[in-house]
Amino acid sequence: MFQLTRLRICGFRGFAGAQELDFGQPVVLLCGENHRGKSSTLNAVEWCLFGGSCVGKKTGIRERIDWEVSNRYASSEGTFVEAEFKGSEGNYVVKRELTGAGRRASERTTVKLPDGAQLEGDDADRQIYALFRSSFQDFMTTVYQHQEAIRAVLTQEPRDRNDAIDRLLGLSEYRELVRGITDAKTGAAYKAMQNEFGNFRQRAEQSVRIYDKEAREKKEKAIADGMGEEHITEMDALARAERIGAAIISLARELGITDLQITVPRDLGQVAQFRDEAKDKIDAVWLESPDMVKQTTLERKQRELTSLVEKYQDVKKAEAEAKVERDEFVKRHGDEATLAKAVEAKQQEMRRIREEIHKSNARASLVREAVQYLKDVASDNQRRQCPLCGTEAPELLNQLQSEWEEKIEIDVRALEAERKQQQTELEQLVSSGDQLEKLEQALAAAHSCTKACETDAAAALQREIANDDDPLALLNRELQAIGSELGSQKKAIEKKGEKRIAIFEQLAKLRTIDEILGLQRKKEIVERIWSTNEYKELDELMDKASEFIEDVQAIKGSLATASREEAEAKISAAGTSLEKYFCRIANHPTITGLAMDVREDPRTGFNSYSIIGNDGSDPIPILSQGDLNCLALSLFFGLADAAEETQPFAFLMLDDPSQSLGPEMEQRFVSVLEDIAERRQLFISTPYAGFKNLLISSITKSKDVYDFLDWTKDNGPRIVRNA
Amino acid sequence: MGCYEKVLDKITMTEQRAKERKALWHAVSSSFGREGAEGISNELTAETERLRESFDVLLAKLNDML
Numbered sequence: 001m002f003q004l005t006r007l008r009i010c011g012f013r014g015f016a017g018a019q020e021l022d023f024g025q026p027v028v029l030l031c032g033e034n035h036r037g038k039s040s041t042l043n044a045v046e047w048c049l050f051g052g053s054c055v056g057k058k059t060g061i062r063e064r065i066d067w068e069v070s071n072r073y074a075s076s077e078g079t080f081v082e083a084e085f086k087g088s089e090g091n092y093v094v095k096r097e098l099t100g101a102g103r104r105a106s107e108r109t110t111v112k113l114p115d116g117a118q119l120e121g122d123d124a125d126r127q128i129y130a131l132f133r134s135s136f137q138d139f140m141t142t143v144y145q146h147q148e149a150i151r152a153v154l155t156q157e158p159r160d161r162n163d164a165i166d167r168l169l170g171l172s173e174y175r176e177l178v179r180g181i182t183d184a185k186t187g188a189a190y191k192a193m194q195n196e197f198g199n200f201r202q203r204a205e206q207s208v209r210i211y212d213k214e215a216r217e218k219k220e221k222a223i224a225d226g227m228g229e230e231h232i233t234e235m236d237a238l239a240r241a242e243r244i245g246a247a248i249i250s251l252a253r254e255l256g257i258t259d260l261q262i263t264v265p266r267d268l269g270q271v272a273q274f275r276d277e278a279k280d281k282i283d284a285v286w287l288e289s290p291d292m293v294k295q296t297t298l299e300r301k302q303r304e305l306t307s308l309v310e311k312y313q314d315v316k317k318a319e320a321e322a323k324v325e326r327d328e329f330v331k332r333h334g335d336e337a338t339l340a341k342a343v344e345a346k347q348q349e350m351r352r353i354r355e356e357i358h359k360s361n362a363r364a365s366l367v368r369e370a371v372q373y374l375k376d377v378a379s380d381n382q383r384r385q386c387p388l389c390g391t392e393a394p395e396l397l398n399q400l401q402s403e404w405e406e407k408i409e410i411d412v413r414a415l416e417a418e419r420k421q422q423q424t425e426l427e428q429l430v431s432s433g434d435q436l437e438k439l440e441q442a443l444a445a446a447h448s449c450t451k452a453c454e455t456d457a458a459a460a461l462q463r464e465i466a467n468d469d470d471p472l473a474l475l476n477r478e479l480q481a482i483g484s485e486l487g488s489q490k491k492a493i494e495k496k497g498e499k500r501i502a503i504f505e506q507l508a509k510l511r512t513i514d515e516i517l518g519l520q521r522k523k524e525i526v527e528r529i530w531s532t533n534e535y536k537e538l539d540e541l542m543d544k545a546s547e548f549i550e551d552v553q554a555i556k557g558s559l560a561t562a563s564r565e566e567a568e569a570k571i572s573a574a575g576t577s578l579e580k581y582f583c584r585i586a587n588h589p590t591i592t593g594l595a596m597d598v599r600e601d602p603r604t605g606f607n608s609y610s611i612i613g614n615d616g617s618d619p620i621p622i623l624s625q626g627d628l629n630c631l632a633l634s635l636f637f638g639l640a641d642a643a644e645e646t647q648p649f650a651f652l653m654l655d656d657p658s659q660s661l662g663p664e665m666e667q668r669f670v671s672v673l674e675d676i677a678e679r680r681q682l683f684i685s686t687p688y689a690g691f692k693n694l695l696i697s698s699i700t701k702s703k704d705v706y707d708f709l710d711w712t713k714d715n716g717p718r719i720v721r722n723a
Numbered sequence: 724m725g726c727y728e729k730v731l732d733k734i735t736m737t738e739q740r741a742k743e744r745k746a747l748w749h750a751v752s753s754s755f756g757r758e759g760a761e762g763i764s765n766e767l768t769a770e771t772e773r774l775r776e777s778f779d780v781l782l783a784k785l786n787d788m789l
Contacts, residue, residue, distance in 0.1 A: 057759040173726050177755055180763025189771040193778050200782060207789055529788050538781040545774045551744045558733035
């Protein structure tokens with residue numbers, strides 16, 4: 001077995017410059033606050049032995065993802081760790097260096113043998129494996145208790161705890177492999193393909209049923225309509241098409257078109273195109289034939305004249321109504337001359353009234369001036385006496401003025417009333433004049449429309465219409481003539497029309513046959529899908545995909561089984577020690593014994609661990625954080641004990657093992673360490689001064705105590721050794 | 724015996740498609756060695772996508788026949 005006797009670290013993790021630590025004693029304590037380089041010291045041993053294997057995701061340790069091996073402020077000496085191990089044959093010095101940076105970084109290993117020989121590169125790596133026969137997983141499980149492992153076990157989440165126990169048992173690799181396979185979601189992708197393939201087959205089968213049903217229904221209907229079943233063949237359809245083509249050419253000749261050509265189908269695929277062409281050509285021949293052209297012309301003329309008749313009747317009616325309205329107005333209000341005369345008379349009367357009002361106003365002014373004059377020329381006595389009877393009349397002149405003004409005012413008021421009356425009547429007369437003018441205009445417009453319509457009728461009839469002609473009668477006579485001519489024309493083409501209808505009936509039958517045969521052909525095509533190369537290839541592809549999924553599942557299953565079996569073996573080996581250490585450190589009042597069991601979670605393929613108390617119940621719900629810390633330590637010690645006989649390392653490394661332990665648990669834990677120290681060299685790191693003191697005072701073996709003091713970026717930790 | 728060998732043992736215990744499964748396991752563990760769990764996921768996803776692409780091409784041809 002090998003003891004670790006010396007460690008030289010430079011530029012690794014928390015170390016900047018080179019520092020050397022000697023470990024001559026059975027117990028080594030690394031003490032100091034967080035971020036002082038204690039864990040880096042323990043990690044350095046691990047990296048020196050296993051290099052890149054203890055870095056990154058694959059370790060299963062979250063903290064190791066994006067782990068920086070080199071210190072950011074590393075000195076010019078570079079990054080290396082040199083560890084000296086003392087074995088039965090002498091001392092071995094293992095050195096691992098990191099050269100380059102980032103993706104170009106590479107490791108170089110050297111091993112110095114007891115006889116002074118030095119091995120390098122692959123030879124050195126092989127020598128390391130030959131000496132220690134351990135993988136990183138073995139080392140992590142049975143030699144180096146990581147502080148992250150305890151932290152992870154402390155979680156109350158079963159899934160995370162299972163993950164942490166896997167890590168404690170060194171099974172993270174299995175877990176990561178299963179996770180990688182699960183994340184690929186191959187099963188879901190295959191299921192989607194299976195569904196789509198299934199849907200396609202379903203649709204194809206459905207299409208066959210639908211085509212078959214439609215073809216049968218159409219066939220039954222055709223037979224019910226009088227078509228013989230023997231006619232529903234491709235040969236009959238082609239012969240029928242040929243006959244239709246000949247009939248169309250014959251009809252065209254009868255209609256006066258001699259240069260018509262039509263392409264007869266040679267196979268069933270051309271029948272649909274033939275049907276369209278035949279229909280278009282019949283329509284064209286029919287519409288372009290002289291008889292039809294004449295009939296169309298007559299019909300157009302008939303529509304034109306009918307429209308003119310209706311229009312003429314409408315304008316004549318409108319003109320008559322306008323005339324009646326105008327005449328009734330004249331009857332009530334007089335004609336234009338009468339109204340003009342009445343307006344003139346009213347205006348004259350208005351002028352007379354205005355003159356009367358003017359005269360009255362002049363008279364009032366004269367009376368006011370006369371009275372004022374008398375007031376001015378008469379003495380006071382004369383003003384107070386009546387000039388006729390001499391009697392006393394003190395207000396005579398004022399009274400006289402008042403009487404006159406009153407009289408004149410009455411006259412003026414009467415004249416004003418009369419003026420207003422005349423004004424109203426004048427306005428009414430003017431308004432009547434305006435209305436009459438509008439009625440005259442409307443009548444003129446209606447008359448103009450009638451004349452325009454008569455002009456249109458003359459153009460349509462291609463003759464002049466004199467004033468004494470009745471356009472309506474002329475139009476009706478022409479309409480009668482056209483109607484008679486149309487009747488004769490229709491009779492003339494009726495026979496040809498019958499032939500045309502007969503061709504259409506043949507075309508309809510051809511269409512029915514074509515549709516039935518088309519549906520049968522579609523059905524046959526879909527039925528043939530099952531024997532196409534594409535379908536066979538797809539079927540084979542699905543088999544291949546199924547096999548691939550089965551292979552993936554088989555590998556996942558093998559991983560799960562191997563992981564579970566390894567977990568079972570390790571738990572079984574560590575079982576007694578696990579129980580012993582847990583009961584001793586935790587000293588739980590109700591849990592006097594426990595065992596661990598592992599099963600495969602069939603849903604995820606991961607290991608699922610359960611702890612069983614000696615009463616058969618699950619103690620996890622009543623375990624404290626301290627108890628879970630004890631469980632993690634007990635599992636580690638159990639695994640270490642189980643591996644002790646074959647273990648090449650004579651030391652254990654414990655990184656912050658007491659993180660959740662209470663004072664009494666710490667005491668019991670230290671007593672366990674005291675026992676282990678009898679058999680193994682112990683490296684213990686702790687940030688707690690109390691726990692450090694407890695270790696110093698309670699462990700009876702000699703100790704090397706290293707205090708990790710200040711940390712500077714130029715030098716890394718300042719380490720002081722206390723004996 | 725390491726994880727690789729243990730799983731290989733389990734695979735070869737059943738005769739069914741042992742050769743193919745050994746090859747697949749080798750590809751899976753190589754991807755894991757290079758890129759971890761993500762590497763496996765990428766490797767298997769790539770194979771699934773290859774199958775899916777061929778599947779889509781053939782299915783499109785068959786759909787056209789319907």
